[in-house]
Amino acid sequence: DSxxxxxxxxxITATGQRVTLRCSPRSGDLSVYWYQQSLDQGLQFLIQYYNxxxxxxxxxxxxxxxxxxxxxxxxxxxxxxxxxxxxxxxxASSLQxxxxxxxxxxxxxxxxxx
Amino acid sequence: AQTVTQSQPEMSVQEAxxxxxxxxxxxxxxxxxxxxxxxxxxxxxxxxxxxxxxKQQNATENRFSVNFQKxxxxxxxxxxxxxxxxxxxxxxxFPKPGYALNFGKGTSLLVTx
Numbered sequence: 001d002s003x004x005x006x007x008x009x010x011x012i013t014a015t016g017q018r019v020t021l022r023c024s025p026r027s028g029d030l031s032v033y034w035y036q037q038s039l040d041q042g043l044q045f046l047i048q049y050y051n052x053x054x055x056x057x058x059x060x061x062x063x064x065x066x067x068x069x070x071x072x073x074x075x076x077x078x079x080x081x082x083x084x085x086x087x088x089x090x091x092a093s094s095l096q097x098x099x100x101x102x103x104x105x106x107x108x109x110x111x112x113x114x
Numbered sequence: 115a116q117t118v119t120q121s122q123p124e125m126s127v128q129e130a131x132x133x134x135x136x137x138x139x140x141x142x143x144x145x146x147x148x149x150x151x152x153x154x155x156x157x158x159x160x161x162x163x164x165x166x167x168x169k170q171q172n173a174t175e176n177r178f179s180v181n182f183q184k185x186x187x188x189x190x191x192x193x194x195x196x197x198x199x200x201x202x203x204x205x206x207x208f209p210k211p212g213y214a215l216n217f218g219k220g221t222s223l224l225v226t227x
Contacts, residue, residue, distance in 0.1 A: 105159035
């Protein structure tokens, strides 16, 4: 068990809808990362937060947004969903958020858009 | 370019044998870490091993070891005494400044009895 908790485990929704994915980092970790894993694109980095502030941004679409709250949990909001957004969404955390820090991953949220 | 390349999409090895998974990367950084992650059928991402670039000694974690060739920008993973539970997707990862960990496409390893 990595100590990173993601909810829900599975989510099925229709095109055009909006969903929120939730992540609680390991105890003591200040940085949270979101990754998207799809069959054709592999693991794609979306965004990183450190202690409530955005630190790095990757291939995140404008329809997607995230935030990290004062208690350090994070939420990833996906809106105007398309079929291509179906993927496994991972949250990961690290202690300091430096780019050499190992990431500890949650079990992921499987999103299916129908 | 800060890229990570895994040239072997699939590999197979018999139980108790040794297998080596390849990874090359490109960077202009001088000090960095490299990582191997494992993703079994359960889909969980598990850290296998990490190597610090300025350390000449190759990292080892039980049956897992790396062959790190800094000049060649090569970072291969050797799995000794392969076990059925080693069946998984293996990802090489390299930190890209301002971006976080950049993962390769992965190598699917099947361990057969």
